[in-house]
Amino acid sequence: MISDPTCKAACEFIRHHLEADPAGTRQEYAEIQTELSKRGIVYEGKPLPICIAPALFHLAQIKPIQNQMRRLVRVLAKIEAPLRETAWLDRLGIHRSEQQLIQWPTRLKPGGYISRVDGFVEYQSDGSLGYQIVELNVDSPGGAAFMDESFRLVRRTSLWKQFVKKFPGRYMDTDSRDLPLLLKAWEDWGGKHKPRIAVIDWITVNTASEFELLKQRYNRLGYETIICDPRELEYRDGKLVDYDGQTIDLVYRRVLVEDLLAHAEAARPFLHAYMEEAVCVVNSFACKPLTVKSLLSWVHRSEFESLLNSSDLAFLRSLVPWTADVVDGPILERLRRDREQLILKPADGYGGQGLYLGWELDEQAWERGIEEALRERYVAQQRVHIPHSEFPVPQEQGWTFESFRMDFDPYMFGAAMADPLVRVAQSDILNVKAGAQIAATWVLDE
Numbered sequence: 173m174i175s176d177p178t179c180k181a182a183c184e185f186i187r188h189h190l191e192a193d194p195a196g197t198r199q200e201y202a203e204i205q206t207e208l209s210k211r212g213i214v215y216e217g218k219p220l221p222i223c224i225a226p227a228l229f230h231l232a233q234i235k236p237i238q239n240q241m242r243r244l245v246r247v248l249a250k251i252e253a254p255l256r257e258t259a260w261l262d263r264l265g266i267h268r269s270e271q272q273l274i275q276w277p278t279r280l281k282p283g284g285y286i287s288r289v290d291g292f293v294e295y296q297s298d299g300s301l302g303y304q305i306v307e308l309n310v311d312s313p314g315g316a317a318f319m320d321e322s323f324r325l326v327r328r329t330s331l332w333k334q335f336v337k338k339f340p341g342r343y344m345d346t347d348s349r350d351l352p353l354l355l356k357a358w359e360d361w362g363g364k365h366k367p368r369i370a371v372i373d374w375i376t377v378n379t380a381s382e383f384e385l386l387k388q389r390y391n392r393l394g395y396e397t398i399i400c401d402p403r404e405l406e407y408r409d410g411k412l413v414d415y416d417g418q419t420i421d422l423v424y425r426r427v428l429v430e431d432l433l434a435h436a437e438a439a440r441p442f443l444h445a446y447m448e449e450a451v452c453v454v455n456s457f458a459c460k461p462l463t464v465k466s467l468l469s470w471v472h473r474s475e476f477e478s479l480l481n482s483s484d485l486a487f488l489r490s491l492v493p494w495t496a497d498v499v500d501g502p503i504l505e506r507l508r509r510d511r512e513q514l515i516l517k518p519a520d521g522y523g524g525q526g527l528y529l530g531w532e533l534d535e536q537a538w539e540r541g542i543e544e545a546l547r548e549r550y551v552a553q554q555r556v557h558i559p560h561s562e563f564p565v566p567q568e569q570g571w572t573f574e575s576f577r578m579d580f581d582p583y584m585f586g587a588a589m590a591d592p593l594v595r596v597a598q599s600d601i602l603n604v605k606a607g608a609q610i611a612a613t614w615v616l617d618e
Contacts (some may be wrong), residue, residue, distance in 0.1 A: 176299060178616060179228045182339045183562060186225045187573055189331050194570025197224075200329045201566050207325055212381030213318050215604055222322045223563050224331060226614035227578060227594040231341075233301045234615050237582070238589045240303060240491065241289060245587040247484045248310075248462050249283030254479050255461040263475075264466045265497070265519055265549050269433050273457040276447050279361045283586060285455040286353060287462075288313035288593065290581040291491075294557045303580070304556045305491045309522075310462040312373075312426050312455065315593060315610075316346040316583050317385040323591075323612045341616040349585035350424075351390055354454055356586070358422050361452040367421035369397040370414065372405075372442065374427060386424065402427055402439040412445035423453045429460050430520070465551045466519045468495040493554040498545035507552055511538050519549040529600055531555065563596050563611065577602060578611070 190197050201224050208219035215221070254260060261271045290307040323343055326332055358367050369390055371383045383399045390397040404415045412420045423442075432439045445451045461467060470476050471492045477485060496503055498516065507514060511530040518526045526548075528541030544550070561578055564571045576596040583590045597608035604610065 176230065178230070178339070182228055182335070182616070183225075185335065185338060186331065186564065189334065190224075190564055190571045193330075197329070197331060198566055198568075198570055200331075204325045204329070208322065211321065212384060213321055214381060215378055220318055220322060221604060221607075221609040222326065223596060223609045223611040224326060224329065224566070225564050225611065227561065227580075227596070227611045228614055228616060229301070230299075230616050231618050233299070237293075237301060237303055237580075241582050241584055241589045242587045243487060244289065244305075244491070245283050245287070245584055247480065247488060248308075249281075250484065251479045252282040252458060252462065255467075256458055261461060263470065264461055264464050266461065266464065269436075270429055270460060273429060273433070273443070273446075274460050276457065277449060278453075278456040278458050279449065280357055280452070280454070280456050280458075281360050282458075284353065284357050284360060285310055285459050285586070286313065286350060287455075287459075287584045288581050289584060290579065292556050292558055293580045294559060303491065304493055305468075306493065306553060306556060307465060308462055308467070309581075310455065310459045312428050313583070314379040314382060314426060316350065316590070317382045317389070318379070319591065319593060319610060319612070320345050320347050321385055322610065326612060339614070339616060341614050343612055343614060344589070344591040346583050346585070346590040347389055349588055349590050350386070351393060351395065353585040353588075354422060354424060355395075357454045358452050363421060363452060365421075366395065367452070368419060369395055369422045369424060370400045370420040371397065371424045372400050372402055372427055373425075374431065375399075375401045377426075379426070383426070402432065402435070402442045405439075405441045405445075407441035407444045407448075407450070410448070410450055412442065412451040420451060423451055425453050425455055428522075429457060464520045465495070465517060465553075466497055466549070468492050468553070469497045469551050471495070493556050495551050495553045498542070498550040498552050500546065503552065504542065507542055508535075508538075511535070513555045515553050515555060516541050516545050516550050517553065519551050525605075526550075527601060532600070558600060558602075561596075563609075574598070576609075 205219040213220045256275050288309040289305055290309060291303055291305040294302040296302055371386050387397045387399055398414055400414055406413050414420055446453050471488050514530045516528040530538055558577045560575050562573050563576045565574050576598055578594055578596045579602045581593040591613050594611045594613050595602040595608040596611050602608045
């Protein structure tokens with residue numbers, strides 16, 4: 173849904189260029205897919221699904237969202253410490269085994285983490301953008317390096333070479349922000365020398381090839397970096413060491429808290445080093461309470477007023493749609509009455525799994541969703557407006573142009589916002605695992 177004349181003109185330019193040489197531009201796209209495979213930029217064994225055309229915004233539209241995201245990180249930093257208290261961890265439904273990790277000491281300052289805010293923009297009549305947050309991803313968000321590399325490949329095409337000349341703007345890359353944040357965390361933690369860095373996650377995860385991009389980037393900038401599976405580590409003589417017996421100073425943690433605990437014995441050296449404060453870990457385990465969706469259910473409740481001043485609380489409530497834990501009681505009446513305006517989602521899930529979209533289900537299917545939500549930890553959330561825009565779809569010899577839903581998920585490095593992850597799909601579940609594509613964001617100059 174693009175009403176801005178410049179954005180409309182840009183979309184028409186993209187359509188005209190692709191239609192003028194359908195076979196040639198389709199071949200360029202095929203070459204991008206081949207290059208993605210060569211570079212290991214794959215998801216579930218296939219080239220990362222990227223769109224050749226960008227999501228378009230004006231700088232004047234993006235700046236207010238940047239300001240909101242900076243404030244959001246500051247507000248979350250204020251509640252990071254209180255949320256580590258047992259009473260709040262219990263309220264959030266966090267298991268006691270996870271609570272131990274969360275409550276271990278950390279020397280890092282609140283707010284010094286890599287995160288992603290998942291939400292949707294809404295175009296206002298005056299051309300500005302409203303924004304609603306549906307999830308916070310502070311535990312271990314991935315994909316930013318994939319996005320940067322994909323954009324570099326797409327920008328080589330004839331479409332982009334001509335497009336950027338006619339519609340000047342910018343892509344807000346993430347690779348100028350991640351290493352500075354890691355080094356700032358190292359400094360805050362008390363590190364004095366140039367750190368040796370390890371990117372740590374299971375080697376079997378779908379995003380494992382992204383770690384190689386991070387390793388190459390950090391090594392190129394002069395910081396020795398390795399990739400490690402937690403099972404390859406040892407804790408020896410007060411130091412965390414890798415498979416070669418070399419010390420690791422700084423960890424970029426990509427492994428999820430629940431995954432570590434599921435293999436706690438194998439990950440014991442890493443956990444021990446963290447507990448003994450023998451290694452600097454970003455993101456620290458203290459961030460976990462900021463990720464669970466149950467947190468959003470408390471934003472609109474009176475108990476949250478003890479954590480924030482009225483201004484910060486009003487700010488949060490303006491961004492977060494109505495969200496509530498699914499429990500026995502009065503909420504069930506609302507769930508059944510307002511089915512077409514509600515979504516059920518796991519309180520601590522990810523990857524678009526386990527969702528129930530009330531507007532897509534009949535009463536019987538929705539009731540089954542409610543039953544599962546009562547058995548497991550689920551939240552209900554008010555449906556938000558999902559914008560649509562037209563994007564090209566590759567065909568064997570050319571292109572078709574179809575309407576896609578799109579989200580807007582800014583990556584945050586501390587309080588600095590980089591390029592948002594924009595996923596486009598023809599369903600209301602906007603997740604790559606569920607078939608969505610990724611589109612670069614092009615911010616048009618004023």
